[in-house]
Amino acid sequence: MKCKWCESDKAIHSLESAYWELPDGSRAVEITQVPSIKCSDCEMIYIEEEQIADIEDQFMLIDTKKLDMTFSYKTLMNQPKFLKKNYFNFDR
Template sequence: MDTCTWCEVTGVVLGSGSVFWELPDGTKAIEILNTPTYTCENCGAVYQSDETVKQIEDQLFLISTVDLSKTVDYQDLMKMKRLLKRNYFDFS
C-alpha cells in the first residue's frame, strides 16, 4: 500500500499505533495498542488496512469479550482463544 486511501498521493508509511474499537455487543470500547497502522505523509491520515479491520472485527466477534480489559495489545488480542473457528456470519 503505497498510495493513501484518502488523498491518493504516494507516501504512506506503515507503522503501529493505538486504535479504539467498540465491542460487537456494544457494551464498551477498548483501546488496541500496537495495531498495524498506515500514516500518510501528505494529508496526515492515520488508518488501518481493510484486512486489519476485518481481522480485528472477526476476532472480537469470535472471542469471549466478558473479561477483556479496556486496553489490549494487538498481538495479544489476535492470540486469544476463539469460541468458533471462523466467523460463520460473514457472507462477504
C-alpha cells in the same frame, strides 16, 4: 506506498492505537499497536479494510469479557477462540 486518501506516495506502515466498540455494544476498548497506514502529506492514519475485518472477526470469536480496557493487537489476535470462523460474516 500510496495513501488511499490523498494518493501521496509518502504513506508508510505504522503501528497505531485504535478505539473499538465491542460487538455487543457493552463498552469501547483501546487496541494498541494496530498495523495501520500513516501518511505524512495529509496526516491521515487509517487501518486497511482487511485488517478491520480480521479485528471484527476476532471479536466475534472470543470471550470479550476477559479483555482489559486497553490491550495490544497481538494480545487480541492471540485470544483463544470459541469457534473456528465467524459464521455471521458471509463475505469471507
